[in-house]
Amino acid sequence: MAEDAILGYLASHEEIPDSGKFASQHGLQQNDVVNVIKSLHGFRYIDAQDIKRESWMLTDEGKKYAAEGSPEVQLFLAVPPEGFIAKDELQKKLDPSVFKIGCSQAGKNKWVDMGKQVSRKVQHVEDKVKDLLVRIQDGQTIDKDDINSLKARKLIVAQTWKGYSVRKGPNYASKRKKVATDLTRENLQRGDWKELEFKEYNFNAKGPLADAGHLHPLLKVKQQLKNIFLQMGFEEMPTNNFVESSFWNFDALFQPQQHPARDSHDTFFLEAPSTTRQLPEDYVELVKRVHESGGYGSRGYMYDWKREEANKNLLRTHTTAVSTRMLYALAKQPFAPKRYFSIDRVFRNESVDRTHLAEFHQIEGLVCDRGLTLGDLIGVLNDFFSRLGMSKLRFKPAYNPYTEPSMEIFSYHEGLKKWVEIGNSGMFRPEMLLPMGFPEDVRVIAWGLSLERPTMILYGIDNIRDLFGHKVDLSLIKRNPICRLGID
Numbered sequence: 001m002a003e004d005a006i007l008g009y010l011a012s013h014e015e016i017p018d019s020g021k022f023a024s025q026h027g028l029q030q031n032d033v034v035n036v037i038k039s040l041h042g043f044r045y046i047d048a049q050d051i052k053r054e055s056w057m058l059t060d061e062g063k064k065y066a067a068e069g070s071p072e073v074q075l076f077l078a079v080p081p082e083g084f085i086a087k088d089e090l091q092k093k094l095d096p097s098v099f100k101i102g103c104s105q106a107g108k109n110k111w112v113d114m115g116k117q118v119s120r121k122v123q124h125v126e127d128k129v130k131d132l133l134v135r136i137q138d139g140q141t142i143d144k145d146d147i148n149s150l151k152a153r154k155l156i157v158a159q160t161w162k163g164y165s166v167r168k169g170p171n172y173a174s175k176r177k178k179v180a181t182d183l184t185r186e187n188l189q190r191g192d193w194k195e196l197e198f199k200e201y202n203f204n205a206k207g208p209l210a211d212a213g214h215l216h217p218l219l220k221v222k223q224q225l226k227n228i229f230l231q232m233g234f235e236e237m238p239t240n241n242f243v244e245s246s247f248w249n250f251d252a253l254f255q256p257q258q259h260p261a262r263d264s265h266d267t268f269f270l271e272a273p274s275t276t277r278q279l280p281e282d283y284v285e286l287v288k289r290v291h292e293s294g295g296y297g298s299r300g301y302m303y304d305w306k307r308e309e310a311n312k313n314l315l316r317t318h319t320t321a322v323s324t325r326m327l328y329a330l331a332k333q334p335f336a337p338k339r340y341f342s343i344d345r346v347f348r349n350e351s352v353d354r355t356h357l358a359e360f361h362q363i364e365g366l367v368c369d370r371g372l373t374l375g376d377l378i379g380v381l382n383d384f385f386s387r388l389g390m391s392k393l394r395f396k397p398a399y400n401p402y403t404e405p406s407m408e409i410f411s412y413h414e415g416l417k418k419w420v421e422i423g424n425s426g427m428f429r430p431e432m433l434l435p436m437g438f439p440e441d442v443r444v445i446a447w448g449l450s451l452e453r454p455t456m457i458l459y460g461i462d463n464i465r466d467l468f469g470h471k472v473d474l475s476l477i478k479r480n481p482i483c484r485l486g487i488d
Contacts, residue, residue, distance in 0.1 A: 075102030239344035361451035372398035372443035423449030
């Protein structure tokens with residue numbers, strides 16, 4: 001309706017000088033007229049020039065005085081024409097704000113004598129303030145000095161009106177042509193595509209924002225940890241085998257077959273394939289011997305080692321199974337020091353609660369070199385964790401089947417104001433390393449921690465099920481910030 005009115009009017013007139021007046025004269029909404037003008041201007045049917053007009057409108061206080069009179073006049077009229085009135089009595093007759101402003105303005109105008117007794121100094125006054133406010137309300141113009149006076153008293157505020165003046169554009173027509181935006185199958189079948197006029201393609205227009213993917217908090221922290229390992233000269237181990245044999249997961253680590261961790265209550269064993277297809281037989285024999293009767297200065301566990309237990313397939317319970325394979329492969333080559341790390345998923349048959357899941361991520365690092373000592377392990381741990389922003393460390397002796405000595409790692413948590421356990425560490429036992437074929441002076445230091453715990457601390461998550469698993473809120477993944485660890 002607004003479009004027809006504008007194009008039709010310009011057919012017989014040179015210009016629409018004021019879109020606001022045009023809208024009121026034709027019974028149209030100003031917003032509708034403005035939107036149509038913008039659209040027609042974009043297609044060059046019309047040329048539009050901005051118009052700005054500043055007008056004044058009354059504040060709530062100004063509207064009140066326009067209806068009831070200014071405070072100074074209200075106060076003047078409250079004083080008896082002949083005689084006087086006590087100031088306290090006068091105050092009771094007026095609104096507190098009216099009394100306060102009226103005293104100031106009436107005294108300034110020398111209309112009254114202000115003291116304990118208030119009396120008139122003149123008998124008649126004009127309410128110029130009210131008259132000015134009413135004139136503004138009626139759309140009349142007033143002097144600049146009067147405007148400044150009312151503005152200083154915060155009785156009026158400026159209001160800017162925006163509109164357009166309109167003339168015919170280079171593409172003017174009394175009716176907008178409908179241009180096609182798509183070439184359809186029907187157009188081609190009917191052959192009317194030859195007569196269609198298509199909308200010009202705007203190469204400068206921005207397309208809709210693509211709904212890009214978002215990194216999970218675990219992936220962000222994982223990448224930061226990878227960067228730390230790489231800065232320290234570590235090489236990442238391949239961790240693509242979730243299914244592992246009991247041999248590589250337990251036996252090669254010198255973990256006895258009767259150990260509680262190998263029970264089905266703690267480990268997920270596979271039904272199919274239930275056993276591994278092949279193992280390095282010469283190495284298996286050496287592992288069996290050290291379990292049963294020891295060697296390399298050890299008495300072993302002195303039990304009958306069973307091959308069928310070692311053959312069982314399972315979901316790996318730790319990434320140390322990967323470390324075992326890597327060390328075995330390293331021992332088959334001329335010795336060269338190595339630093340390895342891995343960050344990947346492991347599986348435990350645990351009851352799920354706010355701090356435990358049946359699957360989680362393990363971070364593991366190890367250093368293989370000649371003559372390493374416990375002091376080297378402590379030094380590497382201090383370097384590693386300081387790059388995570390954990391500079392206060394403590395170590396506590398612990399027991400692991402495949403490391404001796406072993407240490408639990410504690411860090412002081414500034415937020416919790418207490419020491420918290422952050423990982424486990426140790427030196428791999430000779431019973432594990434020497435059957436692989438390493439020289440006797442080669443030592444391996446290693447440590448491990450979970451990925452979920454530091455991520456929960458960094459992102460303020462107190463339930464692991466809100467971080468990992470099918471109950472994760474997808475909006476959390478979209479809005480979580482970039483991970484920043486305390487890297488020195």
